[in-house]
Amino acid sequence: MDVSGFYDVVHRRRDVRGEFTGGVVPTDALRRILGAANAAPSVGLSQPWDFVLIRDVGTRTAFRDHVQAEREIFAGRLDAERARIFARIKVEGVLESSLGVVVTYDPRRGAPAVLGRHAIADAGLYSVCLAIENLWLAATAEGLGVGWVSFYREEFLRKLLDIPHQVRPVAWLCLGPVGTLQATPDLERHGWRHRTPLAQVVHEERFGRSAPR
């Protein structure tokens, strides 16, 4: 296969807020995207994820209102300089996107003896995130956009979607066609934070030992 095509997807992928068109997501593309998520690696082959597809405007409006309230809580904790930057940053595209995909974690899948989870309880939660990244990249490959919204309380989302108490909501993903994918992440464009170069996060043999340049 074309390796450079793969890296193109990885580097084009963005966390989309403002670029959703609200256009239709073709059924076949959605099936391929969810199929990629379901093909992710998982601890003990437990596949502990579920995907709730939300198109209903009433549900999405209720969630968006909750997110806006959480946005205000976060804004209230910032100093004046950070608050000024944050005011320019859009944190969700819940209504502008075509649908929401809520991804959840069910620790009961494959239990009690989940192979590889006895020493690390969070390993199941990790698996769910691997599925989310597969979904995200697949959507990018299909020419669509994804935005992960995390300004919410898990309990709110659990009630909104009738999620059982044993199941944990992990993400609300906005999904849909986009007018464009920004070349630079929103938070960098708006001066919130700059990307860390690879050399700063690679160590050799022990934590804290830099790689030779």
Added chain:
Amino acid sequence: MDVSGFYDVVHRRRDVRGEFTGGVVPTDALRRILGAANAAPSVGLSQPWDFVLIRDVGTRTAFRDHVQAEREIFAGRLDAERARIFARIKVEGVLESSLGVVVTYDPRRGAPAVLGRHAIADAGLYSVCLAIENLWLAATAEGLGVGWVSFYREEFLRKLLDIPHQVRPVAWLCLGPVGTLQATPDLERHGWRHRTPLAQVVHEERFGRSAPR
């Protein structure tokens, strides 16, 4: 780009144990793979990950011995039937792979006001897993294999690699050239567990409402 080439990577990817050759990982390929990981989405653009590259045989042997001890602990909890299946399953390729990549989570990156983490403390941990999946798929695109080893105690790995107490080890990934990638996951081939079809994990509008077929 070629969308089918992207899905080919997603579906060819395996959690490798027994197929490592121990051959050289080209420096350029390793840089591209780690670059893909570092390009993953992260909450508040915090990029809270680090990558420790481990080639030293002494370090790897110490880790492998620890993993084998944890394997015995898990085996001791299984009933006779499951124990018989588990005995056939290889859980790590620490010494056979070319190198270990330990991925860690540093909650201090971008703190205190990490945009998008105030309501969900685990959001930073989720970001690290997205980077791991980017790494995994990139390695697959490059024709290499990856195996996530999770039979270990975090405290053991922290001490082995001088990881600071605020930093959490998330994964030991075995990386390297492989003779082949199995068409079917090891756990399915050995009868431990079968893959769950997509239709069982997709819901419409509310958790528990199946999609129409």
